[in-house]
Structure formats: C-alpha cells, structure tokens
Amino acid sequence: MVNEKQKVIQEKLQDIYRVIKVENIEVITQQVTGKTLGRKQFLDNLVTYLTGFSYELIEHYQLTSSEDYNVTYVLQTLSNAETDTLDSTVFLLEWAITKLALSFGLDPEEDVKKVI
16 A cells, blocks of 8 residues: 555656657657757756755655665765766666655655556
C-alpha cells in the first residue's frame, strides 16, 4: 500500500521519467517556448530540476533518517555530476529516479517506469 508521501513522489518521478523518454523533445520545446533547445540541453535542465526536487523533498517532507540520507546522496550526485554525453545524462537521470524510488519504498520498474 502506497502512503500519501509515496504517492506524491511516485507521480513526480513518473512525470520526470516520461519526459526523459520523449523522443521529439526538441520539437515540443520549440513549440512550447519558441526556443531551440537540443535534447542534451533539455535533459541537463531536467537534472537541475531533479536537483531542486531533491531539495524540496528534504525541506517539505518529514523524512526518515534513511530517506534523508538517500535523498542527500542523490542531491550531491546530481550537483557534482558532469555529464559530457547525452547517454551519460540519461543514465544519471534514470539512476536518480531509481535511487529516489527505492528510498521511499517504491519499486522503480513497477511503480515509476511502467508508465511508458
């Protein structure tokens, strides 16, 4: 059974995962913002967004010590990561989603990544 905190986190991680998997993100970005943004640039921005989400988890939720440790670990990894390639950025994002899901007792494959 998923509690309220898990549900909110699950929905956010599902949304982020969906965005990672969108193939034509450049076209969508152009249509929505009017700016040309490559896939790598977009995903780099998504890393920044996920970093902010990790801060939000720490600030706004009553985390157990285990959850706090794991979210802090993800936060530090995202903050310090230097991804040179598109593949490394995708890997980092998927790793962070998996780690955060596991931190809150969610199954990354069934509860998060199955949305695709």
